[in-house]
Amino acid sequence: MKTRAAVLWQQPGKWEVDDFDLAGPGTGEVLVEMVATGLCHSDDHIATGDTPLPNLPLCGGHEGSGIVREVGPGVTTLNVGDHVVTSFIPACGKCLWCARGLQNLCDNGALILTGAQFDGGYRLRGRGHDIGTMAMLGTFSEWQVMDESSLIKVRDDVPLGVACLVACGVPTGWGSAVNGAQVSPGDVVIVMGAGGVGMNAVQGASHAGAGHVIVVDPQPFKRQIAGEFGATHTFADIAEATDFARSITNGQGADSAIVTVGVIEGQQIADAFNAIRKAGTVVVTSQGAVAAVGAPINLFEISMYQKRIQGVLYGMTSPRAAVPHLLDMYADGQLKLDELVTKRYAIDDINLAFDDMHNGQVIRGVIDFTTPGAQGGTQ
Numbered sequence: 001m002k003t004r005a006a007v008l009w010q011q012p013g014k015w016e017v018d019d020f021d022l023a024g025p026g027t028g029e030v031l032v033e034m035v036a037t038g039l040c041h042s043d044d045h046i047a048t049g050d051t052p053l054p055n056l057p058l059c060g061g062h063e064g065s066g067i068v069r070e071v072g073p074g075v076t077t078l079n080v081g082d083h084v085v086t087s088f089i090p091a092c093g094k095c096l097w098c099a100r101g102l103q104n105l106c107d108n109g110a111l112i113l114t115g116a117q118f119d120g121g122y123r124l125r126g127r128g129h130d131i132g133t134m135a136m137l138g139t140f141s142e143w144q145v146m147d148e149s150s151l152i153k154v155r156d157d158v159p160l161g162v163a164c165l166v167a168c169g170v171p172t173g174w175g176s177a178v179n180g181a182q183v184s185p186g187d188v189v190i191v192m193g194a195g196g197v198g199m200n201a202v203q204g205a206s207h208a209g210a211g212h213v214i215v216v217d218p219q220p221f222k223r224q225i226a227g228e229f230g231a232t233h234t235f236a237d238i239a240e241a242t243d244f245a246r247s248i249t250n251g252q253g254a255d256s257a258i259v260t261v262g263v264i265e266g267q268q269i270a271d272a273f274n275a276i277r278k279a280g281t282v283v284v285t286s287q288g289a290v291a292a293v294g295a296p297i298n299l300f301e302i303s304m305y306q307k308r309i310q311g312v313l314y315g316m317t318s319p320r321a322a323v324p325h326l327l328d329m330y331a332d333g334q335l336k337l338d339e340l341v342t343k344r345y346a347i348d349d350i351n352l353a354f355d356d357m358h359n360g361q362v363i364r365g366v367i368d369f370t371t372p373g374a375q376g377g378t379q
């Protein structure tokens with residue numbers, strides 16, 4: 001069959017939207033009609049080359065939702081008609097990490113940048129090339145073939161146009177606060193970077209009972225909207241936020257500082273480290289250039305002040321547990337999803353959508369596959 005998809009042919013590069021050939025599902029795979037996909041900064045790291053890829057071309061996207069339309073041989077967990085949300089780690093459920101309840105760290109994570117399916121093959125093809133898929137997903141496509149381990153069946157009554165957000169940005173940000181920073185009632189929490197991930201750290205921290213949720217973001221739009229998600233104070237830079245955190249903690253500093261900026265540099269980890277109190281926690285969720293090394297933190301302070309630096313992947317939890325749980329919270333009116341979507345786009349306008357990300361004009365931009373030409377809708 002044919003599918004319209006956004007593909008990266010070189011790094012750095014732009015997404016090129018075209019019609020491609022898609023083969024049917026192989027063993028353990030299903031055909032998904034995509035409904036929506038959020039644009040995460042990790043997709044942009046692929047386009048800029050911050051995340052170098054061993055194989056190109058590649059269809060991007062990993063924050064998707066859709067409906068199963070065909071089931072391949074050997075599939076046991078999904079049926080035609082099921083509503084699904086993607087998992088960017090195709091967790092096996094059997095390795096040491098999965099057994100420990102950390103499916104986000106499944107050994108299959110080692111495969112997700114190769115572009116290939118589990119059997120080493122490709123389902124998408126065009127311009128004389130096999131085309132890989134990001135994270136074994138490639139959600140920037142109207143139709144896609146995915147392994148059943150990459151898909152989480154979700155309740156039918158949550159619109160798929162917002163459910164896509166719980167594929168990455170929401171659990172990642174929420175878990176950065178709730179699991180990574182282990183925010184407790186009354187805590188003073190700094191969130192550096194209030195985009196699609198960081199805004200969910202804000203709502204996670206607020207939900208966990210933080211007394212102060214201090215947002216740092218240079219973009220006025222992000223600061224303006226952060227209050228809706230639970231921010232109590234906003235600043236344009238970390239120095240002002242640090243001063244403020246100290247002013248309300250008798251000079252000690254924040255209990256935690258969560259780094260969710262778009263492109264991380266070592267200095268930002270150091271800034272977060274300087275903003276926290278003794279025995280406080282820095283959470284590092286952001287990515288930058290894969291080869292980047294080092295953060296200028298004081299080596300005496302890390303031990304003598306007993307400070308903790310905690311990396312967080314996929315919210316530090318199992319997506320197969322977190323995704324349905326977060327959707328239940330949304331259905332119960334406890335989690336904001338609709339408010340995260342600033343703008344919707346047609347797949348053909350994907351580069352415009354990334355421009356809006358770069359210019360700080362959207363919390364999340366979402367590609368809407370159901371309405372060709374969609375702009376600014378609110379489905």
Ligand SMILES: NC(=O)c1ccc[n+]([C@@H]2O[C@H](COP(=O)([O-])OP(=O)(O)OC[C@H]3O[C@@H](n4cnc5c(N)ncnc54)[C@H](O)[C@@H]3O)[C@@H](O)[C@H]2O)c1
Binds near residue numbers: 040193197268
């Ligand atoms: N660890 C994980 O599992 C995981 C998952 C998803 C995304 N990520 C990473 O998280 C990061 C955030 O992703 P996103 O989709 O929210 O990006 P985004 O572009 O939507 O948001 C980034 C925000 O950071 C702000 N920012 C930039 N420089 C800043 C600075 N110096 N101080 C404070 N704020 C600053 C921007 O204005 C923007 O609001 C990216 O690096 C992404 O790759 C990690």
Ligand SMILES: [Zn+2]
Binds near residue numbers: 168
């Ligand atoms: Zn992501």
Ligand SMILES: [Zn+2]
Binds near residue numbers: 094098099
């Ligand atoms: Zn595993």
